[in-house]
Amino acid sequence: MSDALRVRPATLDDIPRLAAIEDLSNGRDAAADILASELTRSWARLFAGEMDREVVAFLDGWLVADEFEVHFVASHPSLRRQGFGAAVLDASLTAAAAEGARTSVLEVRRGNVAAQGLYRSRGFEVVAERVAYYRDGEDALVLRCDLARYLGGPRTAV
Numbered sequence: 001m002s003d004a005l006r007v008r009p010a011t012l013d014d015i016p017r018l019a020a021i022e023d024l025s026n027g028r029d030a031a032a033d034i035l036a037s038e039l040t041r042s043w044a045r046l047f048a049g050e051m052d053r054e055v056v057a058f059l060d061g062w063l064v065a066d067e068f069e070v071h072f073v074a075s076h077p078s079l080r081r082q083g084f085g086a087a088v089l090d091a092s093l094t095a096a097a098a099e100g101a102r103t104s105v106l107e108v109r110r111g112n113v114a115a116q117g118l119y120r121s122r123g124f125e126v127v128a129e130r131v132a133y134y135r136d137g138e139d140a141l142v143l144r145c146d147l148a149r150y151l152g153g154p155r156t157a158v
């Protein structure tokens with residue numbers, strides 16, 4: 001029987017696995033050293049979702065003043081639509097709110113239907129569009145989530 005997913009702060013030992021998930025996801029120029037450098041930044045928050053001792057999803061974000069910027073979230077391609085992306089995002093938003101974040105913001109490619117579905121299911125709404133924002137010319141959508149409204153009452157942090 002599988003354990004439930006556990007979301008926890010990522011450590012240096014997790015970096016190869018996170019980089020592998022990122023490489024397989026092709027959503028960002030993955031580099032283990034970039035992910036590792038996040039662990040040295042006091043404002044960065046790197047969360048790993050682990051099940052049966054294997055990391056299956058992760059989130060990389062920055063907590064800047066009262067805003068939590070989500071930079072990247074991914075679940076392993078062979079394990080999608082099983083709630084792992086949502087669980088990691090929920091836990092990260094809850095942890096950020098516990099640290100004082102009032103809103104969460106992010107950019108997503110206009111054509112990234114899966115990510116937009118995930119973010120909208122977690123209370124994010126489009127607040128701006130950035131035309132030809134990415135190097136390949138694709139537009140970015142800027143999404144924002146009011147954490148107090150989405151999370152409702154008090155939650156337990158990661």
Ligand SMILES: CC(C)(COP(=O)(O)OP(=O)(O)OC[C@H]1O[C@@H](n2cnc3c(N)ncnc32)[C@H](O)[C@@H]1OP(=O)(O)O)[C@@H](O)C(=O)NCCC(=O)NCCS
Nearest residue numbers: 025027074075080081082083084085086114115117118121
């Ligand atoms: C986006 C991503 C993280 C979603 O992870 P996931 O583990 O498959 O998502 P979940 O199973 O938790 O899905 C939660 C909700 O998100 C939405 N969603 C997820 N995948 C979707 C898809 N392909 N199409 C539409 N909605 C989708 C649904 O509302 C879903 O709830 P449901 O399954 O009950 O309908 C995953 O597709 C991924 O890693 N993509 C590549 C990396 C990436 O593009 N990251 C975002 C960069 S900004």
